[in-house]
Amino acid sequence: MIGMQLSDSEKNDEKVWYQKQSLKNTSSCRFSMETFPKYLQKPYRVYETMICRCGSSLQRPIQVLDLCCGMGEFTFLIAELTHGTVFGVDYSPESIQVAVKELEKRQLTNLRFEVGDVEQCQFEDGFFDMICMSGGLSYLNLDVVLEKICRWLKPDGAFIIVDTYGHNPLFNLKRQLNYWFRYTTKQTAAGIPKKPTLDKIRSRFQSFEIEYCGTFAFMGPFLRYLIGETYTAKLVDKLDEIFSSFKKYAFKFVFCAQGPKVQK
Numbered sequence: 001m002i003g004m005q006l007s008d009s010e011k012n013d014e015k016v017w018y019q020k021q022s023l024k025n026t027s028s029c030r031f032s033m034e035t036f037p038k039y040l041q042k043p044y045r046v047y048e049t050m051i052c053r054c055g056s057s058l059q060r061p062i063q064v065l066d067l068c069c070g071m072g073e074f075t076f077l078i079a080e081l082t083h084g085t086v087f088g089v090d091y092s093p094e095s096i097q098v099a100v101k102e103l104e105k106r107q108l109t110n111l112r113f114e115v116g117d118v119e120q121c122q123f124e125d126g127f128f129d130m131i132c133m134s135g136g137l138s139y140l141n142l143d144v145v146l147e148k149i150c151r152w153l154k155p156d157g158a159f160i161i162v163d164t165y166g167h168n169p170l171f172n173l174k175r176q177l178n179y180w181f182r183y184t185t186k187q188t189a190a191g192i193p194k195k196p197t198l199d200k201i202r203s204r205f206q207s208f209e210i211e212y213c214g215t216f217a218f219m220g221p222f223l224r225y226l227i228g229e230t231y232t233a234k235l236v237d238k239l240d241e242i243f244s245s246f247k248k249y250a251f252k253f254v255f256c257a258q259g260p261k262v263q264k
């Protein structure tokens with residue numbers, strides 16, 4: 001089994017944590033690159049680019065599903081980028097409440113948010129042109145969810161993800177410390193996707209394009225004081241290009257998998 005198989009009580013702990021987060025952050029349901037240091041922004045730029053490119057290549061009004069959408073940080077952005085109809089799903093009612101409030105404020109008609117557990121959700125087969133997810137893979141039982149995603153997508157539909165990669169010992173240590181100091185949840189520290197997860201997803205699609213980012217991002221917090229944010233970001237991004245063979249140790253990955261293979 002690849003991905004997390006959480007017990008009901010672990011799932012509940014996770015949900016409670018995100019509920020608390022959304023109660024704290026009622027005004028931050030809009031994604032902004034500026035909330036990240038420049039040297040950590042690249043994966044999100046790549047995510048945006050993949051969504052835009054895929055949306056425009058489909059050349060039709062599209063239906064998009066944003067899984068584990070939280071407070072809709074990316075859902076609003078995806079709607080802007082694709083001009084499609086976008087559904088955001090998350091199992092935290094408090095997070096969805098924040099997203100719905102923002103939706104009412106903006107009076108957009110092409111977005112919908114629903115409370116739901118991705119592992120239990122039901123959608124019509126072949127309904128979606130694009131399924132996106134940012135930061136949700138750690139929490140899901142991939143065996144269950146991948147099967148559903150492949151069914152929900154149209155034959156030329158795309159699954160686009162940005163998430164954290166789990167092979168770098170330095171980043172993993174930081175994640176473990178974050179968990180010990182209660183800045184993050186157990187699954188966020190323990191369930192980070194690794195290569196077998198990506199291989200499994202790749203095997204279920206006709207095409208798979210992936211970019212690894214931030215292998216050297218661990219230098220960012222120090223370098224920014226020496227050479228400034230902008231040069232630190234340029235250097236960290238350049239080092240990814242030069243030392244691409246170290247991609248296994250990337251901080252994040254972004255992929256666009258297109259053409260689901262549905263198992264008969």
Ligand SMILES: C[S@@+](CC[C@H](N)C(=O)[O-])C[C@H]1O[C@@H](n2cnc3c(N)ncnc32)[C@H](O)[C@@H]1O
Nearest residue numbers: 018068069070073090091092117118134135139
């Ligand atoms: C790291 S947050 C990402 C939120 C948002 N996508 C973003 O990038 O800001 C992970 C989200 O996954 C949600 N989540 C975890 N397991 C889930 C499940 N089984 N079904 C639906 N949502 C889930 C949590 O409530 C949380 O909002």
